[in-house]
Amino acid sequence: MQLSETIKLYMTKEQKNLIVMAMNGYISTVNSLVSVATNGTSISKYTTADVDAALPSALTNQCIRDARSIVNKYNKDCRKVSAKNKKLAKQKSAVTIKEPAIPVLKRPCCYINNQNFKIKDNYIDFPVLIDGKSKRISVRTSMTDRQKMIFANAKLGTMRIVCKGNKIVAQVVYEAAELQYSDDGNVMGVDLGIKCPAVSYCSDGSVKFYGNGRRNKYMRRHYKYLRKKLQKAKKPAAVIKINNKEQRIMKDIDHKLSHDIVATAAAHNVSVIKMEQLQNIRSTTRTSRKNNHSLHTWPFYRLAQYIEYKAKLAGIQVEYVNPAYTSQRCPICGNIHHANDRNYTCKCGFHTHRDLLGARNICNSTEYVGNRHTA
Ligand SMILES: [Zn+2]
Known part of the structure:
Protein backbone atom coordinates (compact mmCIF):
# COMPACT_ATOMS: atom_id res chain seq x y z
CA MET A 1 0.00 0.00 0.00
CA GLN A 2 1.34 3.43 -0.93
CA LEU A 3 1.43 6.05 1.82
CA SER A 4 3.18 9.38 2.07
CA GLU A 5 4.99 11.38 4.74
CA THR A 6 5.29 15.17 4.80
CA ILE A 7 8.65 16.67 5.75
CA LYS A 8 9.32 20.30 6.67
CA LEU A 9 12.19 21.89 4.76
CA TYR A 10 14.57 24.37 6.34
CA MET A 11 16.02 26.06 3.25
CA THR A 12 18.63 28.78 3.12
CA LYS A 13 17.50 31.89 1.23
CA GLU A 14 19.52 30.78 -1.78
CA GLN A 15 18.07 27.25 -1.67
CA LYS A 16 14.55 28.64 -1.42
CA ASN A 17 15.08 30.75 -4.56
CA LEU A 18 16.44 27.73 -6.45
CA ILE A 19 13.57 25.51 -5.33
CA VAL A 20 10.89 28.08 -6.17
CA MET A 21 12.49 28.46 -9.61
CA ALA A 22 12.46 24.67 -10.07
CA MET A 23 8.79 24.48 -9.03
CA ASN A 24 7.75 27.24 -11.42
CA GLY A 25 9.89 25.78 -14.20
CA TYR A 26 8.36 22.39 -13.55
CA ILE A 27 4.72 23.41 -13.92
CA SER A 28 5.39 25.67 -16.92
CA THR A 29 7.24 22.80 -18.66
CA VAL A 30 4.45 20.33 -17.93
CA ASN A 31 1.84 22.88 -19.07
CA SER A 32 3.62 23.63 -22.34
CA LEU A 33 4.10 19.90 -23.07
CA VAL A 34 0.40 19.31 -22.40
CA SER A 35 -0.48 22.17 -24.72
CA VAL A 36 1.81 20.78 -27.48
CA ALA A 37 0.24 17.33 -27.14
CA THR A 38 -3.35 18.60 -27.09
CA ASN A 39 -2.60 20.65 -30.22
CA GLY A 40 -1.95 17.46 -32.11
CA THR A 41 1.83 16.91 -31.83
CA SER A 42 2.61 13.59 -30.19
CA ILE A 43 4.99 13.78 -27.23
CA SER A 44 5.09 10.04 -26.75
CA LYS A 45 8.65 9.80 -28.10
CA TYR A 46 9.93 13.03 -26.55
CA THR A 47 13.22 12.97 -24.66
CA THR A 48 14.92 15.74 -22.70
CA ALA A 49 16.59 16.81 -26.00
CA ASP A 50 13.17 17.79 -27.38
CA VAL A 51 12.28 19.95 -24.41
CA ASP A 52 13.67 23.40 -23.77
CA ALA A 53 13.35 23.74 -20.02
CA ALA A 54 15.30 25.54 -17.34
CA LEU A 55 15.47 22.36 -15.30
CA PRO A 56 17.93 19.57 -14.51
CA SER A 57 17.39 16.75 -17.01
CA ALA A 58 16.15 14.45 -14.25
CA LEU A 59 13.30 16.86 -13.61
CA THR A 60 12.65 17.45 -17.31
CA ASN A 61 12.26 13.68 -17.71
CA GLN A 62 9.73 13.66 -14.90
CA CYS A 63 7.86 16.55 -16.60
CA ILE A 64 7.57 14.48 -19.79
CA ARG A 65 6.21 11.51 -17.86
CA ASP A 66 3.73 13.73 -15.97
CA ALA A 67 2.60 15.49 -19.15
CA ARG A 68 2.01 12.12 -20.85
CA SER A 69 -0.17 10.83 -18.06
CA ILE A 70 -2.11 14.13 -17.89
CA VAL A 71 -2.69 14.00 -21.67
CA ASN A 72 -3.71 10.33 -21.56
CA LYS A 73 -6.27 11.06 -18.89
CA TYR A 74 -7.52 14.13 -20.78
CA ASN A 75 -7.90 12.14 -24.03
CA LYS A 76 -9.76 9.44 -22.19
CA ASP A 77 -12.15 12.03 -20.68
CA CYS A 78 -12.67 13.55 -24.16
CA ARG A 79 -13.52 10.15 -25.65
CA LYS A 80 -16.01 9.53 -22.85
CA VAL A 81 -17.72 12.88 -23.46
CA SER A 82 -17.90 12.44 -27.23
CA ALA A 83 -19.34 8.94 -26.82
CA LYS A 84 -21.98 10.34 -24.49
CA ASN A 85 -22.76 13.19 -26.91
CA LYS A 86 -23.15 10.74 -29.79
CA LYS A 87 -25.60 8.78 -27.69
CA LEU A 88 -27.50 11.97 -26.80
CA ALA A 89 -27.63 12.99 -30.48
CA LYS A 90 -29.08 9.59 -31.37
CA GLN A 91 -31.77 10.13 -28.76
CA LYS A 92 -32.41 13.52 -30.40
CA SER A 93 -31.66 15.22 -27.11
CA ALA A 94 -31.13 18.98 -27.08
CA VAL A 95 -28.54 18.57 -24.35
CA THR A 96 -24.84 18.17 -25.03
CA ILE A 97 -22.09 17.65 -22.51
CA LYS A 98 -19.28 20.19 -22.51
CA GLU A 99 -15.82 19.05 -23.62
CA PRO A 100 -13.39 18.79 -20.70
CA ALA A 101 -11.03 21.77 -20.32
CA ILE A 102 -7.36 21.22 -21.11
CA PRO A 103 -5.74 20.61 -17.73
CA VAL A 104 -3.36 23.30 -16.47
CA LEU A 105 -1.17 23.03 -13.36
CA LYS A 106 -1.51 26.23 -11.35
CA ARG A 107 0.13 25.55 -8.02
CA PRO A 108 3.93 25.49 -8.18
CA CYS A 109 5.29 22.02 -7.48
CA CYS A 110 7.92 19.61 -8.66
CA TYR A 111 8.13 15.84 -8.66
CA ILE A 112 11.42 14.02 -8.27
CA ASN A 113 11.59 10.27 -8.74
CA ASN A 114 13.34 7.94 -6.29
CA GLN A 115 16.46 7.68 -8.47
CA ASN A 116 17.11 11.39 -8.08
CA PHE A 117 16.68 12.23 -4.43
CA LYS A 118 18.49 10.88 -1.39
CA ILE A 119 17.51 11.07 2.26
CA LYS A 120 20.53 11.16 4.54
CA ASP A 121 20.43 11.89 8.27
CA ASN A 122 18.47 15.10 8.52
CA TYR A 123 18.98 16.17 4.92
CA ILE A 124 17.38 15.61 1.54
CA ASP A 125 19.58 15.79 -1.57
CA PHE A 126 18.18 16.53 -5.01
CA PRO A 127 19.20 18.28 -8.21
CA VAL A 128 18.35 21.88 -9.17
CA LEU A 129 19.68 24.11 -11.92
CA ILE A 130 22.53 26.44 -10.89
CA ASP A 131 23.99 28.69 -13.61
CA GLY A 132 22.55 26.46 -16.32
CA LYS A 133 24.05 23.30 -14.84
CA SER A 134 22.41 20.51 -12.85
CA LYS A 135 23.77 20.50 -9.31
CA ARG A 136 22.61 18.73 -6.18
CA ILE A 137 21.64 20.70 -3.11
CA SER A 138 21.28 19.35 0.39
CA VAL A 139 18.30 20.78 2.29
CA ARG A 140 18.01 20.49 6.05
CA THR A 141 14.78 18.93 7.37
CA SER A 142 13.29 17.94 10.71
CA MET A 143 12.29 14.33 10.36
CA THR A 144 10.76 12.48 13.27
CA ASP A 145 12.37 9.21 14.40
CA ARG A 146 9.38 7.39 12.96
CA GLN A 147 9.95 9.02 9.57
CA LYS A 148 13.66 8.16 9.66
CA MET A 149 12.72 4.54 10.38
CA ILE A 150 10.27 4.49 7.48
CA PHE A 151 12.71 6.05 4.99
CA ALA A 152 15.53 3.73 6.05
CA ASN A 153 13.45 0.59 5.55
CA ALA A 154 10.71 1.20 3.00
CA LYS A 155 10.90 1.26 -0.78
CA LEU A 156 10.56 4.93 -1.64
CA GLY A 157 8.49 6.34 -4.50
CA THR A 158 8.30 9.87 -5.86
CA MET A 159 9.10 12.96 -3.81
CA ARG A 160 6.78 15.90 -4.39
CA ILE A 161 7.84 19.38 -3.40
CA VAL A 162 4.68 21.40 -2.87
CA CYS A 163 3.35 24.51 -1.17
CA LYS A 164 1.32 23.83 1.93
CA GLY A 165 -0.15 27.05 3.23
CA ASN A 166 2.71 29.49 2.84
CA LYS A 167 5.38 26.87 3.45
CA ILE A 168 7.26 24.64 1.02
CA VAL A 169 7.30 20.99 2.11
CA ALA A 170 8.43 17.66 0.70
CA GLN A 171 6.01 14.73 0.50
CA VAL A 172 7.73 11.40 0.13
CA VAL A 173 5.70 8.46 -1.13
CA TYR A 174 6.68 5.03 0.17
CA GLU A 175 5.51 1.45 -0.08
CA ALA A 176 4.16 0.42 3.32
CA ALA A 177 4.57 -3.25 4.17
CA GLU A 178 1.32 -5.04 4.91
CA LEU A 179 1.44 -7.88 7.37
CA GLN A 180 0.29 -11.31 6.29
CA TYR A 181 -3.34 -11.98 7.18
CA SER A 182 -4.07 -14.84 9.53
CA ASP A 183 -7.43 -16.52 9.96
CA ASP A 184 -7.04 -18.11 13.36
CA GLY A 185 -7.53 -15.01 15.50
ZN1 LIG B 1 -33.71 -12.71 23.33
Missing part, protein backbone atom coordinates in the same frame (compact mmCIF):
# COMPACT_ATOMS: atom_id res chain seq x y z
CA ASN A 186 -10.49 -13.43 17.24
CA VAL A 187 -13.22 -11.44 15.50
CA MET A 188 -14.05 -7.89 16.54
CA GLY A 189 -17.25 -6.01 15.79
CA VAL A 190 -16.93 -2.24 15.72
CA ASP A 191 -20.06 -0.08 15.93
CA LEU A 192 -19.73 3.58 15.01
CA GLY A 193 -22.17 6.08 16.44
CA ILE A 194 -22.88 9.65 17.47
CA LYS A 195 -23.36 9.47 21.24
CA CYS A 196 -20.62 6.94 21.52
CA PRO A 197 -18.18 7.39 18.60
CA ALA A 198 -17.10 3.73 18.61
CA VAL A 199 -17.71 0.53 20.58
CA SER A 200 -15.84 -2.70 20.01
CA TYR A 201 -16.92 -6.19 20.98
CA CYS A 202 -14.33 -8.92 20.63
CA SER A 203 -15.20 -12.62 20.31
CA ASP A 204 -13.13 -13.19 23.47
CA GLY A 205 -15.91 -11.26 25.26
CA SER A 206 -13.99 -8.02 25.82
CA VAL A 207 -15.66 -4.69 25.25
CA LYS A 208 -14.28 -1.20 24.81
CA PHE A 209 -15.77 2.26 24.33
CA TYR A 210 -13.83 4.89 22.39
CA GLY A 211 -13.98 8.66 22.16
CA ASN A 212 -16.26 11.26 23.64
CA GLY A 213 -19.45 11.84 21.68
CA ARG A 214 -20.63 14.66 23.90
CA ARG A 215 -17.42 16.61 23.41
CA ASN A 216 -17.55 16.08 19.62
CA LYS A 217 -21.14 17.29 19.56
CA TYR A 218 -20.25 20.33 21.62
CA MET A 219 -17.38 21.11 19.28
CA ARG A 220 -19.51 20.80 16.12
CA ARG A 221 -22.07 23.12 17.66
CA HIS A 222 -19.38 25.57 18.70
CA TYR A 223 -17.94 25.73 15.16
CA LYS A 224 -21.41 26.01 13.66
CA TYR A 225 -22.03 29.00 15.91
CA LEU A 226 -18.71 30.62 14.91
CA ARG A 227 -19.47 30.02 11.24
CA LYS A 228 -22.87 31.68 11.49
CA LYS A 229 -21.41 34.64 13.32
CA LEU A 230 -18.70 35.12 10.69
CA GLN A 231 -21.18 34.66 7.86
CA LYS A 232 -23.35 37.41 9.31
CA ALA A 233 -20.28 39.62 9.63
CA LYS A 234 -19.57 38.87 5.92
CA LYS A 235 -16.12 37.43 6.50
CA PRO A 236 -15.92 34.55 3.98
CA ALA A 237 -12.15 34.06 4.39
CA ALA A 238 -12.59 33.60 8.13
CA VAL A 239 -15.42 31.10 7.49
CA ILE A 240 -13.12 29.01 5.31
CA LYS A 241 -10.40 29.18 7.95
CA ILE A 242 -12.83 28.01 10.65
CA ASN A 243 -14.07 25.21 8.39
CA ASN A 244 -10.53 24.02 7.77
CA LYS A 245 -9.74 24.14 11.45
CA GLU A 246 -12.82 22.08 12.30
CA GLN A 247 -11.95 19.55 9.59
CA ARG A 248 -8.41 19.24 10.95
CA ILE A 249 -9.67 18.64 14.48
CA MET A 250 -12.24 16.07 13.34
CA LYS A 251 -9.61 14.29 11.25
CA ASP A 252 -7.25 14.16 14.24
CA ILE A 253 -10.03 12.69 16.36
CA ASP A 254 -10.70 10.01 13.72
CA HIS A 255 -6.99 9.21 13.50
CA LYS A 256 -6.81 8.74 17.25
CA LEU A 257 -10.02 6.68 17.40
CA SER A 258 -8.94 4.40 14.56
CA HIS A 259 -5.48 4.01 16.07
CA ASP A 260 -6.97 2.99 19.44
CA ILE A 261 -9.43 0.56 17.84
CA VAL A 262 -6.75 -1.19 15.76
CA ALA A 263 -4.33 -1.25 18.73
CA THR A 264 -7.05 -2.89 20.87
CA ALA A 265 -7.72 -5.40 18.08
CA ALA A 266 -4.01 -6.24 17.83
CA ALA A 267 -3.75 -6.64 21.61
CA HIS A 268 -6.65 -9.12 21.52
CA ASN A 269 -5.22 -11.18 18.68
CA VAL A 270 -7.99 -10.13 16.32
CA SER A 271 -7.68 -11.29 12.69
CA VAL A 272 -10.93 -9.79 11.37
CA ILE A 273 -12.60 -6.46 12.20
CA LYS A 274 -16.21 -6.21 11.11
CA MET A 275 -18.10 -2.98 10.57
CA GLU A 276 -21.47 -2.02 9.16
CA GLN A 277 -21.66 -1.21 5.46
CA LEU A 278 -22.54 2.47 5.77
CA GLN A 279 -23.67 3.08 2.19
CA ASN A 280 -26.63 0.81 2.74
CA ILE A 281 -28.05 3.14 5.33
CA ARG A 282 -30.18 5.06 2.86
CA SER A 283 -31.86 1.94 1.53
CA THR A 284 -32.54 0.43 4.93
CA THR A 285 -34.91 3.04 6.29
CA ARG A 286 -36.08 2.52 9.84
CA THR A 287 -33.80 -0.45 10.40
CA SER A 288 -30.78 1.48 11.56
CA ARG A 289 -30.75 4.09 14.27
CA LYS A 290 -27.97 5.83 12.35
CA ASN A 291 -30.49 6.58 9.65
CA ASN A 292 -31.78 9.38 11.84
CA HIS A 293 -28.48 11.11 11.30
CA SER A 294 -27.97 10.83 7.57
CA LEU A 295 -26.00 14.09 7.64
CA HIS A 296 -23.44 12.36 9.77
CA THR A 297 -22.80 9.40 7.54
CA TRP A 298 -19.78 11.07 5.94
CA PRO A 299 -17.72 11.27 9.17
CA PHE A 300 -18.50 7.57 9.72
CA TYR A 301 -17.17 6.84 6.28
CA ARG A 302 -13.86 8.61 6.95
CA LEU A 303 -13.43 6.87 10.31
CA ALA A 304 -14.20 3.50 8.70
CA GLN A 305 -11.57 4.19 6.05
CA TYR A 306 -8.96 5.09 8.66
CA ILE A 307 -9.76 1.90 10.55
CA GLU A 308 -9.50 -0.08 7.31
CA TYR A 309 -6.06 1.17 6.34
CA LYS A 310 -4.60 0.98 9.83
CA ALA A 311 -5.96 -2.56 10.18
CA LYS A 312 -4.43 -3.50 6.84
CA LEU A 313 -1.01 -2.29 8.01
CA ALA A 314 -1.43 -4.41 11.14
CA GLY A 315 -2.35 -7.52 9.15
CA ILE A 316 -6.00 -7.42 10.22
CA GLN A 317 -8.72 -7.92 7.65
CA VAL A 318 -11.77 -5.66 7.51
CA GLU A 319 -15.14 -6.97 6.44
CA TYR A 320 -18.44 -5.16 6.08
CA VAL A 321 -21.76 -6.58 7.17
CA ASN A 322 -25.40 -5.69 6.57
CA PRO A 323 -26.39 -2.98 9.08
CA ALA A 324 -30.06 -4.07 9.23
CA TYR A 325 -31.29 -4.72 12.77
CA THR A 326 -27.82 -4.73 14.36
CA SER A 327 -29.10 -2.49 17.14
CA GLN A 328 -32.39 -4.36 17.57
CA ARG A 329 -31.77 -8.07 17.26
CA CYS A 330 -31.31 -10.15 20.39
CA PRO A 331 -28.06 -12.10 20.00
CA ILE A 332 -29.45 -15.00 22.06
CA CYS A 333 -32.96 -15.67 20.67
CA GLY A 334 -32.99 -13.55 17.51
CA ASN A 335 -36.04 -11.48 18.49
CA ILE A 336 -36.15 -7.99 17.01
CA HIS A 337 -37.26 -5.03 19.10
CA HIS A 338 -36.12 -1.56 20.09
CA ALA A 339 -34.06 -0.75 23.13
CA ASN A 340 -35.58 1.35 25.89
CA ASP A 341 -33.36 4.19 27.04
CA ARG A 342 -29.82 2.99 27.55
CA ASN A 343 -30.78 -0.63 28.15
CA TYR A 344 -31.75 -3.46 25.89
CA THR A 345 -33.84 -6.14 27.55
CA CYS A 346 -35.25 -9.14 25.73
CA LYS A 347 -38.16 -11.41 26.68
CA CYS A 348 -35.72 -14.32 26.80
CA GLY A 349 -33.94 -12.67 29.73
CA PHE A 350 -30.95 -11.32 27.84
CA HIS A 351 -30.05 -7.76 28.67
CA THR A 352 -27.18 -5.47 27.80
CA HIS A 353 -26.16 -1.83 27.40
CA ARG A 354 -27.81 -0.50 24.24
CA ASP A 355 -24.59 0.76 22.65
CA LEU A 356 -22.99 -2.63 23.14
CA LEU A 357 -25.64 -4.57 21.30
CA GLY A 358 -24.65 -3.20 17.88
CA ALA A 359 -20.98 -4.11 18.27
CA ARG A 360 -21.87 -7.60 19.49
CA ASN A 361 -24.30 -8.24 16.62
CA ILE A 362 -21.79 -6.90 14.10
CA CYS A 363 -19.17 -9.24 15.56
CA ASN A 364 -21.53 -12.22 15.18
CA SER A 365 -22.98 -11.22 11.81
CA THR A 366 -22.31 -13.37 8.78
CA GLU A 367 -24.37 -11.19 6.43
CA TYR A 368 -21.34 -9.98 4.51
CA VAL A 369 -21.76 -7.21 2.00
CA GLY A 370 -18.28 -7.33 0.55
CA ASN A 371 -15.09 -6.35 2.25
CA ARG A 372 -14.97 -2.88 0.82
CA HIS A 373 -17.04 0.28 0.75
CA THR A 374 -18.62 0.65 -2.63
CA ALA A 375 -19.00 4.32 -3.43
